[in-house]
Amino acid sequence: MKRRQFLTTTAITAVSFSLIPRKVVSNNFPLIKPPHLQPGDxxxxxxxxxxxxxxxxxxxxxxxxxxxxxxxxxxxxxxxxxxxxxxxxxxxxxxxxxxxxxxxxxxxxxxxxxxxxxxxxxxxxxxxxxxxxxxxxxxxxxxxxxxxxxxxxxxxxxxxxxxxxxxxxxxxxxxxxxxxSGEKLTFRNVPDPDDANRLMRVKNRIQTITKGQAKGKLIGGNLTTLASIAGSPYLPDFTSAILFLEDIGEDVYEIDRLLNQLKLAGIFDNLAGFIFGQCSNCSADSDYGSLTLEEVIREYIQPLKIPACLGLMIGHLEIIETIAIGIEVEFDANRGTITMLESAVSKP
CATH class of the missing domain: 3.40.50.10740 (Murein tetrapeptidase LD-carboxypeptidase, N-terminal domain)
Structure with a gap:
């Protein structure tokens, strides 16, 4: 989504984000699970x-x-x-x-x-x-x-x-x-029907950035939206979290800018794992050189030395999976899977 007006790249902004206290994004309330849905609700x-x-x-x-x-x-x-x-x-x-x-x-x-x-x-x-x-x-x-x-x-x-x-x-x-039902699911990319008669998978592929597995609370969403409230009291504590991000319609240099904003805000400091889903209609801008989306993400995430992958089917897609924010999951960057370790809703 195009939201250039929310972002600036001046030195003043960079300094202001670097001075944000880490506690500003943490309230640490006990986890509350909403009641599960039933027919007639x-x-x-x-x-x-x-x-x-x-x-x-x-x-x-x-x-x-x-x-x-x-x-x-x-x-x-x-x-x-x-x-x-x-x-x-x-x-x-x-x-x-x-x-x-x-x-x-x-x-x-x-x-x-x-x-x-x-x-x-x-x-x-x-x-x-x-x-x-x-x-x-x-x-x-x-x-x-x-x-x-x-x-x-x-x-x-x-x-x-x-x-x-x-x-x-x-x-x-x-x-x-x-x-x-309150089921504990494992999320993974499903094969594209177009690959049915191929020896290998061409579509819906996972790219592992850093190998490994991690457990933590799953938190994330749209990158542009998350970055627009970075530094406010409305973001949760990302300590030991598995962060997932997705976006749409942004040039690669804009994804670079947004990830840099999260870095300056300290959001990457203590993550347990990182997932970048789909960036629909995101392309390199020829006027800004030839960095690819993968190159930009690797530059920010590889130094963290945490399990990380790119390409999970999370984003502005025809099929949108239901993913709970705040529950404990296990993330496998090698296989590109997210496994719920607990139900996301309460049942009698």
């Missing part, structure tokens, strides 16, 4: 970021929710518009807070990403959220909500489909297994 549909310009897009989301055997409830401001945003900040936040307070809601589902979720972080009622744990999911710009809620409450959140995702069979099955 209520779903609060929200628009925390970009505006939904077509009412039929909302109708499609409602149909998807009903097909999951859940009951949709549309937020009061879900179809509002304030320029490119889905309404004013406090109104969009109001829908989130009200759904967390609603005993009939078990899942909070954004319609789409875009931009704007980070503007809501100061207005969320984190005490209310901590007292009323529910599943909140999404990806892309929703990363800021997922990380802030986890950081400020300890609630497990989910890098998972937005409402207006494809909801194809594989995506829906992952969603059901993690959020309804």
């Amino acid at each position: 209520g779903v609060g549909i929200i628009s925390p970021a970009g505006a939904t310009f077509k009412e039929d897009d909302l109708n499609i989301v409602i149909e998807a929710v009903k097909a999951l055997k859940l009951v949709p409830k549309v937020g009061q401001y879900a179809l509002d518009r304030y320029g490119y945003l889905a309404g004013k900040d406090r109104e969009r936040t109001s829908d989130i807070n009200q759904f967390f307070a609603d005993d009939n809601i078990a899942l909070i589902l954004p319609i789409r990403g875009g931009w704007g979720s980070a503007r809501l972080l100061p207005y969320l009622d984190y005490d209310l959220i901590r007292r009323n744990p529910k599943i909140i999911c999404g990806f892309s710009d929703i990363t800021s909500l997922l990380l802030a809620i986890y950081a400020k409450t300890g609630l497990v959140t989910f890098h998972a489909p937005n409402g207006f995702s494809s909801w194809r069979t594989a995506q829906t099955e992952s969603f059901r297994q993690v959020l309804f």
